[in-house]
Amino acid sequence: MPYIDCFYVCEDIAHRGPLNIKKFDTLDTAIEVYKALPSGTVKALGVQNTAPLTGSLDFVQCHNGRDVFIQDYKHCTGWDNPEISRMIHELRNHLILQEERNIRFITPEYDDLFTLPDGAKLLLQYPDGSKKTVPCKAYPDGHHFTLGNGGVLHICQFAELCRKNGITYAPAHPLPADVVNTYEIYQIPRNSPCDYVFLNYEHTKNRVNAADYQLVYRGMLGSRLTLDNIFDLHNRPDRPLPAGMHSVSVSDIIILHQNGKDSAHYVDSIGFVKLPDTFCSALKSQQKTSPQKHISER
Incomplete structure (x- = not known):
């Protein structure tokens, strides 16, 4: 046959x-x-x-x-x-x-996120919410590429730059199989009159309001990046975007955009409390971002 x-x-x-x-x-x-x-x-x-x-x-x-x-x-x-x-x-x-020559996009931990064909365009989203589409050119070694008119980047170097500066990346023209997971961190602004900043959930569960929060960071979510890992990452001395946010602490909220679903998690004094699903849409509807500096490739 x-x-x-x-x-x-x-x-x-x-x-x-x-x-x-x-x-x-x-x-x-x-x-x-x-x-x-x-x-x-x-x-x-x-x-x-x-x-x-x-x-x-x-x-x-x-x-x-x-x-x-x-x-x-x-x-x-x-x-x-x-x-x-x-x-x-x-x-x-x-x-x-x-x-076929592809560019592999990863996290700094080398978790695979997606691949782009040589010459395809990448969508970058910056901390202030602005977006930019740039073409990517693959190198024969499979580990380097050029981003727009910039210099040559190693795939891990690019991932580290984006993490440091709070930039997310995804295919500009995704295929149906492309599922890119990300996370966001929301904090109560320093000058806010809100009276439950840094309080654990037991004291705030009836007062937590999406309108009190500000989006301060976006990052790529690899397969090995858990809520605990995110907390640890954003409390290191070399934590990402230190000028734009304080280290992750009690009363902050972490949003996971994972496999097409969104979930909100309140940072408690020990562990995390999952918030109602409606909290994600409430945050999105009033989303505010602080202007931040962009990496040089922009």
């Missing part, structure tokens, strides 16, 4: 909502349909197999007008076979394929 069942072309894999996918019996037809689509979208050409548990993989995707060869098949059981190799040879005869 042949391994390849059919070929498919997706009009734009970055499209939000149902994808427009057409299937074809021959590779030649799929290639012609793929080539006829505009190069301004993330179009894709792939294969569906005949395995008992049917699977499909993209082999070509268009990134920034360039047809990029996707090599995920090398990491999937059963896909690296003579029939697929012959198909790839035909693809190379019909399309000018660029070898």
Whole structure:
């Protein structure tokens, strides 16, 4: 039995909502349909197999007008076979394929967050709430890249710069599979007349009001960064953004944006108290940020 069942072309894999996918019996037809689509979208050409548990993989995707060869098949059981190799040879005869080169974005602890194709754009959000989209250029070693017109950055150096300055980062044009987790810290401003600053939750549970808080920090949330880790990080001598906020303490609120869900946590004298889900939306509706300095790459 042949391994390849059919070929498919997706009009734009970055499209939000149902994808427009057409299937074809021959590779030649799929290639012609793929080539006829505009190069301004993330179009894709792939294969569906005949395995008992049917699977499909993209082999070509268009990134920034360039047809990029996707090599995920090398990491999937059963896909690296003579029939697929012959198909790839035909693809190379019909399309000018660029070898896939990705930029890996991580936390300072080297937790993977997401990857961007070479030349794709990154969305930066600064502490004052402003945003900027910048193109990224990958280096062959897989560990360095350029951000806009700036110099070369190591992926961990970039993560540390962003953490230090309270900058979050995400794909400017995320794919459906891209889930970027972040956290926020809210504090009662120093000049606030609020009378429950630094008090534990037992004394404040009937008075905690979202309107009393100010957003002071945003950060990337890796798989190993727990509430306790966040508390420790923001109490170190070299803590992030020391000029824009005091060290995390009792009465502060930490918001976790994790896997599409938001949760609010009051910093208590021992541990944390989870606040009602409505508190997150209340904070967001009155969100205020303090102007901070940006890193030099901006």
